[in-house]
Every structure is written in structure tokens, then in C-alpha cells.
Amino acid sequence: MKNVFLNGHLEEEVYMDPPPGFEGKYKSKICRLRRSLYGLKQSPRAWFERFTQFVKRQGYVQGQADHTMFTRHSLEGKTTVLIVYVDDIILTGDDVVEIKNLKERLASEFEIKDLGPLKYFLGMEVARSKKGIIVSQRKYVLDLLKETGMSGCRPTETPIDPNLKFVKEGKLIDKGQYQRLVGKLIYLSHTRPDISFAVSLVIQFMHYPREEHQEAVYRILRYLKSSPGKGLFFKKNEQRSLEAYTDADWAGSSIDRRSTSGYCTFVWGNLVTWRSKKQNVVARSSAEAEYRSMALGICEILWLKRFLEELRRPVSFPMKLYCDNKAAISIAHNPVQHDRTKHVEVTDTSLKRRLKMEVCAFLLFQQQNKLQIFSQKVFSELLLSPLLAS
Known part of the structure; x- marks a missing residue:
């Protein structure tokens, strides 16, 4: 218009x-x-x-x-x-x-x-084939690399150093330039879940960025250089299920020891939404950190359920939420409240309520590194290959 x-x-x-x-x-x-x-x-x-x-x-x-x-x-x-x-x-x-x-x-x-027909929308490229639909931001990535002078940079295999620990020390840099660059990475993460966790880290220092934070941003750009055309692939599926996978990086921040929650949701077998977010409080145990991640995941699949209902598309019940922490799942299933877990259960009682209503089922997910790119510094081809299309 x-x-x-x-x-x-x-x-x-x-x-x-x-x-x-x-x-x-x-x-x-x-x-x-x-x-x-x-x-x-x-x-x-x-x-x-x-x-x-x-x-x-x-x-x-x-x-x-x-x-x-x-x-x-x-x-x-x-x-x-x-x-x-x-x-x-x-x-x-x-x-x-x-x-x-x-x-x-x-x-x-x-x-x-x-x-x-839809081919380009808000910086996102849409390509169709008999197998499905691919959504990517290849042009956006190439323009970003050219703008930052990183077109000829040496690519890297991971968006962030797994051993990196940020500190509030070092020389301050230009805040405006840093904010503009991180803002573009945030928009780029709409089709690149593999940089979601890395972007969630650098976004925490928008007001007082330092040299090490800028280096982390440049590493993300070097990672994008290795695969500018990757995107999301959506295919037809007879499966009519809603699934969510949650994970947490317990006490991962060396500055305030807060954990990072991560989740991603699959609608009819296709990855649709994902998020990596630092938790608001300090978790006293890994079970608490995982439980809070489950709370975020349950909110997301309930929203997706409502979204599909407005489209009059059926959803099979119960919706499944996967977590790799036995203690967190036990807390959700246990109807008895204990003093040791009282502070955890108060955060979100809707998990138990939805479980009782048979709207959701909480399942243990044991396959390693499946979804840790949203909450930890682990990047497995096990995840990237099936979800991202080159």
C-alpha cells in the first residue's frame, strides 16, 4: 500500500x-x-x-x-x-x-x-518447490557483511566461543554503532535459530558495550559468512501435533549467575517459533532453571494452539513438551508440594493445571545436544541439518 x-x-x-x-x-x-x-x-x-x-x-x-x-x-x-x-x-x-x-x-x-505470488517480504526470501517452502534472508546477510566490511572475512563454524565468559571490564566502544549492528542481528534471527543464543548474549550489553562484546558480534558475522543462504524449511506433514522442546543453561552468566531459558516449538513437524531468554531471577538449582524453561515452553504452545484454533486447524491432544531434566518433570507431575520446591512451584502453577487437564504431556528427552543452541554454547549438526535448509 x-x-x-x-x-x-x-x-x-x-x-x-x-x-x-x-x-x-x-x-x-x-x-x-x-x-x-x-x-x-x-x-x-x-x-x-x-x-x-x-x-x-x-x-x-x-x-x-x-x-x-x-x-x-x-x-x-x-x-x-x-x-x-x-x-x-x-x-x-x-x-x-x-x-x-x-x-x-x-x-x-x-x-x-x-x-x-509471495517471493520477498520484509527482507525475507520465500522459495517454493514440490517438497515445501524455504524462507531465508540470504540477501540481508550479504548486505550486512558488505556494510560491516566483513565480506572477505574468514568464516567460523560456530557463532560464539563455547568457553567465552563475558565480564563488565574493558574499553568502552561506540554505543550507537553496536546497537545498530545487534539490532540487525536480532532481525536476522527471525529465520536463523542457530544464532538465537549468541544474539541473546550480546544484546545484554546494549547500553555499555565493550571491545569483547564487539568481538563476539563479529564472530556471529563470521559464522554467517560460512552459510549466508541457510533458512527454514517447511514441508507438508500428515502429523497434526504441537511439540515444544525446552532447555536451560543453569547459572551460565558469570556476571549475575542467572540462567538462560531456551525453547523451540514444532507445528505439524515444522519448526515455527523459538526463543533464548535470560531468566529474571537466580535459579537455586538446575531443576528450577529447567522448570522455568518449561513454563515458557508451555505458554508458547498454548498460544500456538489458540492461533491454530482461530484458523480452524485441528490439534491432536495431548500436546507434548520435552525436557531433558528428570527433576523438573517430576516437580511438574508431583501433586504434593514440598518446602524444598515451594519457591519453584509458585512461579507457574499452570504447568500442573494443564497436565491435570490432559492438555499437555511432559516427556523426558534424552538425545544430547538436540536443542541446546537456544540455551547453551553447543552447536550440533544433529539440529542444524534437519531444521535449516542450505
């Missing part, structure tokens, strides 16, 4: 000085804005409200799991899905007639440009 922020209607009273060219005649006057303008803080909200109202009038329902998704289900059982990000829209579904009609109605209301 073109000039989307000019389409919003302002409900608030906003005033401005006369624009250039009107100062003489209206020097002592002020103007009240009726429409949103670029640069106005309220413009994105006003535009989205205008767009939402229009789409709803076309018979679409706004999603509650994701407010930027709108769905329409026909009486014949066909589905049309619209996803919007500011001024970029994706239309998909099995109702070809409705998609065509919606494009015409959008063109009559707004100034739009139809770019055809």
Missing part, C-alpha cells in the same frame, strides 16, 4: 502550525489535523484502526492470538487469511475467488500495488 499513514482518521485533537507557504495569510492561526500525517506518533494506530474497520466490513474476523491476522471462513469450508504489517499485506488461503474479490475491494478503498 502507498502512503498508508495519510489514510488514518484522528479522533484526538491535534494542532499544528500552518505549513510552508501559508505563514503570511495565516500567521496568527493554527491548524487542526483531521487526518494523520507521517511523523505523528498517533499515525500508525490511526491507520491500523481505519484498516481494521474496513476489513471487518468485508466479513473478516480479527484474530485474538495475533491482532494483525484476519480470517474469513466460507460456508463451503474454505478459508482466506489476511496478514498486515504496517503497509505490507499477505493474502493466502484456498478460496481463490474471495482472494481476487478482496484485492479489488482493497484497490477501490486504498492505493495498492499487487506484487503477485
